[in-house]
Amino acid sequence: MDWDKLRIFHAVADAGSLTHAGETLHLSQSAVSRQIRALEDMLGTTLFHRHARGLILTEQGELLFDATSAMVRKLDTTAARIKDSEEHVYxxxxxxxxxxxxxxxxxxxxxxxxxxxxxxxxxxxxxxxxxxxxxxxxxxxxxxxxxxxxxxxxxxxxxIRMRLYATQEYLSKNGVPKRLEDLARHRIICQNPTTPQVTSGAILSKMLLSQNSPSTLLVNSYFGVLQAVQSNVGIGVLPDYVATDVPALIRVLPEIESSEVxxxxxxxxxxxxxxxxxxxxxxxxxxxxxxxxxxxxxxxx
CATH class of the missing domain: 3.40.190.10 (Periplasmic binding protein-like II)
Incomplete structure (x- = not known):
């Protein structure tokens, strides 16, 4: 199949107009129209419904546009990889x-x-x-x-390791736990141990939830856990790298942490x-x- 015709078809389908496609391709409207008619004759089908407001793809045209779009993406990716050989990261x-x-x-x-x-x-x-x-x-x-x-x-x-964190405001209001058993008087925030996560994090969360805290908050992402901790909801299980970017977090019970990940x-x-x-x-x-x-x-x- 003639790539020049496909390229012109794709530009017309993308623009919805022979005139706009011609401007993009630097071709006259009549030249674009001839190529589209030639492609339709070659395929034996109509690719566009022609309306006063512009061109609308037929069902066959939509199928071809899907194919040319995939080709254009592939070519763009290939061109970018070729560019990688130059100094410009692109x-x-x-x-x-x-x-x-x-x-x-x-x-x-x-x-x-x-x-x-x-x-x-x-x-x-x-x-x-x-x-x-x-x-x-x-x-x-x-x-x-x-x-x-x-x-x-x-x-x-x-x-990395999963550790326990809270805010100063939360600890001032609810007290600082000194030992594991003290967590029974605090709200624990963590991921449900059954949700997809690193094994060590699930093990730590399961152990903390076994302390029979009267109130818990289970969130299916560490981002949600962090938001809850920063909102003074309770003591949360978070990866240790978070404390570097959020220095206001206070580590609780430093002896309790997950195995290395x-x-x-x-x-x-x-x-x-x-x-x-x-x-x-x-x-x-x-x-x-x-x-x-x-x-x-x-x-x-």
Whole structure:
């Protein structure tokens, strides 16, 4: 099938007008019209309903437009990868990580990444499901366990733990627990142990809920837990990296915490030379180092 005709068809379908498509393609309206008629003759079908207000795709036209849209996206992606060989970081980067890490740690730092690479287009997928990187469901993943898929480049970023936090206002009003049994007089905020999350977090939450607190709040994301804690609802289970960005949080019962959770960055071997992937990896590593320095400074003080 003639790509020039498909390209012109796609522009017309996208614009809904022969005139506007011609302006985009730098062709006359009559030249665009001839190409559309030739394509319709070749396919033996009508692709547009012609109205005074413009052009509307027929059912057959919609099918073809879906196909050309997929082709255009593929070409745009390919062009971006070719651009990666240049110094300019450009194009789409599909990222995936957990809802908690994405909302609480990654998203608040993306403004700095965009400042550095203003032409970067990020598609961020936040979910607990492990996406298939070799099948290109995503370009880069940050996961709370070491990936077991083959042909992946992986790097351990840090280890995290789930800990207990509250606000000064809440503790001033309700008292500071001194031992585990004291939690029976406080409201516990955590994820339901049965919801998708890291195993160590589920174990800690299950143990805390067994203290027979008279009131609990179960939230299906750490972002929700943080909002509740900051609103003085109770004592919450949160990953330790949150305390770096929210210094007003006060750690409660420091001897109680989950086991370590490893955090890995991974991407397919075929993207080893991608400038977009390298730029994102280097940015994350810089931010991790800055966070660790902040944690060390805080502990020193």
């Amino acid at each position: 194009g789409e980067l599909k990222l995936t990580t957990t809802t908690g890490f994405g909302t609480l740690w990654l998203v608040p730092r993306l403004a700095k990444l965009y400042d550095r690479y203003p032409d970067l287009k990020i598609d961020l997928i936040l979910e607990e499901r492990v996406l298939d990187l070799p099948m290109r469901e995503a370009d880069v993943a940050i996961r709370m366990k070491e990936p077991n898929q083959q042909d992946l480049i992986r790097r351990r970023l840090l280890n 490893p955090v890995f960055l991974a991407f397919p071997e075929e993207l080893r030379t991608s400038r977009r992937v390298s730029a994102f990896r280097d940015f994350v590593l810089e931010e991790i180092q800055a966070m660790k320095k902040g944690q060390n400074d805080s502990e020193t003080n």
